[in-house]
Amino acid sequence: MYSAATLRTDELTAEERTVYETLKPDRMPQHVAIIMDGNGRWAGHRSLKRFFGHQQGANSVQLVTETASRIGLPWLTLYAFSVENNLRRPRAEVNFLMRLLKSYLESNLQRMMDNNVRMKYIGHTHKLPAEVQEKMRWAEEATAGNTGTTLTLALNYSGRSELVDAFRGLAAEMQQKHLSAEHITEEDIHRHLYTAHMPDPDLLIRTSGEMRLSTCLLWQIAYTEIFFTERLWPDFRGIHLLEAIAEFQLRERRYGGLSEDCGEMEEG
DSSP states (O other), rough: OOGGOOOGGGGGGGEEEEEHSSOGGOOOOOOEEEEOOOOHHHHTTTOOOHHHHEEEEEEEEHHHHHHHHHTSSSEEEEEEEEHHHHHHHHHHHHHHHHHHHHHHHHHHHHHHHHHTTTEEEEGGGGSSSSHHHHHHHHHHHHTTTOOOOOOEEEEOOHHHHHHHHHHHHHHHHHHTTTTOOGGGGGGHHHHTSSSSSSSSSEEEETTTTOOOTTTEEEETTTEEEEOOOHHHHHHHOOOHHHHHHHHHSSSSOOSSSSOOTTTOOOOO
C-alpha cells in the first residue's frame, strides 16, 4: 500500500481526481510498465514528420510521470527504445531520438526534482552514444536522493537480450562457485536480471492498439495484468494511467490458483 506521506493528490487535475477517488487504496499497483507506441502514427495522421510525434511523445512521458508521482506510484518503467529500434530504424531517426533523449533529460530535470522522481535505466545503454550516456548519468546522479517514483527508462533494451545477459552472468557465477545446473533456482535468475532491484510489474500498458509484448520484460510479466488501449502514446495522459489502474483493480489476480466462486472439486 502507498504511504500517505508520498501522496500529492491535491495536485491532480479535477478530471484526474474524479477517477482517482474511485480507486481502492489497498489495491494500487506497486509497479506499472508502459510500452509507449504510436508516435509515428500520431504524426502521420496529422501529415507531420515522425519527429514531431516523438517530440509529443516525450511530453507525454513527463506528464504521465508527474501523475504517477502524485499518486505515490513506487515504480514506473517506460519501454522507450528497443534493440530492434536501434538496428532497424533509419539512422536519421535514431540520431534524432538520441538528441531528444538528451534534451528531455536536460529540460525536465528540475521538474523531476520538484516531483521527487528518481531516474534509472535498463538495457544495453553502454552502446548508446557517449554524450547520451554522460547526460543519462548526470540525470541519474542528480535524482539519486529522491524518494518518490522511480522512473526507469528501457533504452536499447530487449527482453531476450536481458535473459541472455542474465544466463551469462549466472553461468559465470556458477563456474566461479563450482556449482552444477541442478542448483539453479528462479531466484538465481532473478538476481541477474536488469530489474533485480525492483518488483515485477503488476500492470503493463501498451498504447496504439497493438496487441503484442515486443520483448518487454519477458521474464517479469508472467503474472502481470495487461491493458491494451487504442490511444496513441502522444495522446496518453495521466488520466489514462488512472483509468488503466481502475481497470486493473477490477481484475482478479489468481497467480495460477482458483477464484473464490469457481466451486469445489469433488473427489472420486
